[in-house]
Amino acid sequence: MMAGGTILPVPATPETQQRWQLRITFQQGFQLFMLINLVFLLLVLLCSLFLESQVETVQQDDYQNKEFTVQIPTIDIDSLYSDPRCDFNKTLNISVDPKSKFWNSRSIPRTPVRDYKVIVIWTRWWGVRLWGVQDHYCPSMPECVFTGEREEIRNADAVVFHYHDTPKVYSKLAMPLTRFPHQHWVWFAMECPIVTRLRDLVSYSGVFNWTMTYRNDSDVLTAYGSASLTYKMLRGMKIDPNKDYALGKKHLAVWFVSNCYKYLPRFAYAKELVKHISVDVFGQCGEVICSKKDFECSNHIIKQYKFYLSFESYKCQEYITEKFWRNAIENKVVPVVFGAPKTDYERYAPPGSFIHVDDFESPKALADYLKNLDKDKEKYNQYFRWRTRPPMGAVPEDYGRWCNLCRKLHQVCPTERKVYTDLDGWWKGEDNDACEPVVLKDKSKDPMYAIYF
Numbered sequence: 001m002m003a004g005g006t007i008l009p010v011p012a013t014p015e016t017q018q019r020w021q022l023r024i025t026f027q028q029g030f031q032l033f034m035l036i037n038l039v040f041l042l043l044v045l046l047c048s049l050f051l052e053s054q055v056e057t058v059q060q061d062d063y064q065n066k067e068f069t070v071q072i073p074t075i076d077i078d079s080l081y082s083d084p085r086c087d088f089n090k091t092l093n094i095s096v097d098p099k100s101k102f103w104n105s106r107s108i109p110r111t112p113v114r115d116y117k118v119i120v121i122w123t124r125w126w127g128v129r130l131w132g133v134q135d136h137y138c139p140s141m142p143e144c145v146f147t148g149e150r151e152e153i154r155n156a157d158a159v160v161f162h163y164h165d166t167p168k169v170y171s172k173l174a175m176p177l178t179r180f181p182h183q184h185w186v187w188f189a190m191e192c193p194i195v196t197r198l199r200d201l202v203s204y205s206g207v208f209n210w211t212m213t214y215r216n217d218s219d220v221l222t223a224y225g226s227a228s229l230t231y232k233m234l235r236g237m238k239i240d241p242n243k244d245y246a247l248g249k250k251h252l253a254v255w256f257v258s259n260c261y262k263y264l265p266r267f268a269y270a271k272e273l274v275k276h277i278s279v280d281v282f283g284q285c286g287e288v289i290c291s292k293k294d295f296e297c298s299n300h301i302i303k304q305y306k307f308y309l310s311f312e313s314y315k316c317q318e319y320i321t322e323k324f325w326r327n328a329i330e331n332k333v334v335p336v337v338f339g340a341p342k343t344d345y346e347r348y349a350p351p352g353s354f355i356h357v358d359d360f361e362s363p364k365a366l367a368d369y370l371k372n373l374d375k376d377k378e379k380y381n382q383y384f385r386w387r388t389r390p391p392m393g394a395v396p397e398d399y400g401r402w403c404n405l406c407r408k409l410h411q412v413c414p415t416e417r418k419v420y421t422d423l424d425g426w427w428k429g430e431d432n433d434a435c436e437p438v439v440l441k442d443k444s445k446d447p448m449y450a451i452y453f
């Protein structure tokens with residue numbers, strides 16, 4: 001650096017003193033200039049780094065998302081009259097449902113000579129980009145190929161959009177730039193309308209052809225579990241009809257709960273319940289023993305109990321989650337359910353497999369009933385009778401969510417068209433009746449709004 005100031009001869013005259021001061025000022029100015037330059041360079045560097053990272057994300061998101069054209073020859077619809085998949089009496093009719101529109105295309109795309117369907121998972125999955133996802137999806141049905149590679153959009157029969165990874169408000173740029181009329185764009189959500197409320201679904205009107213949710217009026221059912229899958233799982237097992245399911249269960253009732261937002265309706269109920277019966281509470285709102293996705297750990301605990309509180313966060317139609325299927329049913333523990341109406345559980349769950357809180361006039365009455373079952377082995381085991389008795393009525397078929405999508409693609413009439421003209425209205429229901437309202441404060445994650453047992 002400039003250290004010249006110190007080696008200059010000591011000035012004698014006022015004139016040289018003046019120059020000396022000027023010199024110092026010049027040197028200081030130069031240093032300041034250099035400093036500004038340095039800061040500027042640093043800024044430019046930071047800016048370019050930032051921009052580069054931006055460009056990178058855009059490139060990643062737009063990966064192979066280019067417009068292109070493919071010749072789509074038309075086919076005479078008459079050739080499909082003998083196709084068992086097509087019921088033209090039904091599909092030729094314009095639907096009267098105001099939430100979605102059905103029609104029948106006069107043209108179908110040139111179908112390549114292949115007997116499998118291609119499904120592109122277009123969005124990320126809770127922020128994570130999916131690559132080479134085939135094995136994870138529907139390995140039992142090789143007639144469908146799943147991929148996260150966007151360039152496959154040219155061959156796609158269906159394109160799946162995970163609701164959480166779509167923009168909050170519809171943006172053309174986030175969607176494939178070329179859209180074939182035969183492609184099914186699928187809106188996928190496992191959460192209930194209260195959780196998805198931050199998406200502006202009105203802006204997605206007329207975009208999606210199919211929905212894929214836990215609700216039975218979806219085009220593709222993607223429930224957290226089902227009687228169909230449960231019975232399929234049991235089929236291969238040798239189950240002793242006289243097995244005592246109370247055996248080895250040392251404790252009474254257990255609850256794993258991690259959303260501690262105290263205005264959720266389940267907490268008022270649970271607070272009352274725990275006054276009359278001992279409930280061991282684990283998870284963020286109770287004792288933390290297992291890490292969040294360590295199901296081996298939580299299963300090990302749950303299995304030691306007679307009852308599992310399958311209390312859903314939200315009371316929404318048909319919203320029955322892993323709290324019921326994975327935590328209770330799979331662990332052979334009787335679920336005490338709170339959430340969807342009893343009629344929904346009756347339609348979906350194995351018969352006689354659960355205790356619904358609505359059957360009791362108060363939490364105390366429920367507590368008394370559970371204590372009663374605790375003492376009566378015979379009555380407790382009634383809740384497992386379904387395991388050795390196949391269901392009487394027809395259980396709705398379920399092959400698991402991705403296989404359900406695969407089957408639907410193979411079964412749909414090639415000329416059938418559908419689009420959700422009012423996705424928001426369909427999802428939230430008439431007058432928002434799909435879910436019971438919840439008080440949602442802005443700071444619902446604030447510890448002040450948390451309840452701990």
Ligand SMILES: *[C@@H]1O[C@H](CO)[C@@H](O)[C@H](O)[C@H]1NC(C)=O
Nearest residue numbers: 088089090092093094095096
């Ligand atoms: C089409 O729908 C209307 C109203 O639902 C019905 O009256 C009519 O019979 C239907 N037509 C056919 C061919 O099914």
Ligand SMILES: *[C@@H]1O[C@H](CO)[C@@H](O)[C@H](O)[C@H]1NC(C)=O
Nearest residue numbers: 081083084086087088089090
């Ligand atoms: C469609 O309706 C016609 C009469 O309207 C009937 O003859 C025909 O069998 C129906 N086709 C199917 C597939 O239901």
Ligand SMILES: *[C@@H]1O[C@H](CO)[C@@H](O)[C@H](O)[C@H]1NC(C)=O
Nearest residue numbers: 215216217317318344347396
């Ligand atoms: C679907 O659910 C609705 C309301 O929850 C019910 O009214 C309807 O019967 C169900 N449909 C089937 C096929 O289960």
Ligand SMILES: *[C@@H]1O[C@H](CO)[C@@H](O)[C@H](O)[C@H]1NC(C)=O
Nearest residue numbers: 181182183184209417418419
């Ligand atoms: C999906 O909806 C779009 C937009 O309305 C439409 O152009 C397309 O033909 C539909 N595809 C199917 C398979 O229904």
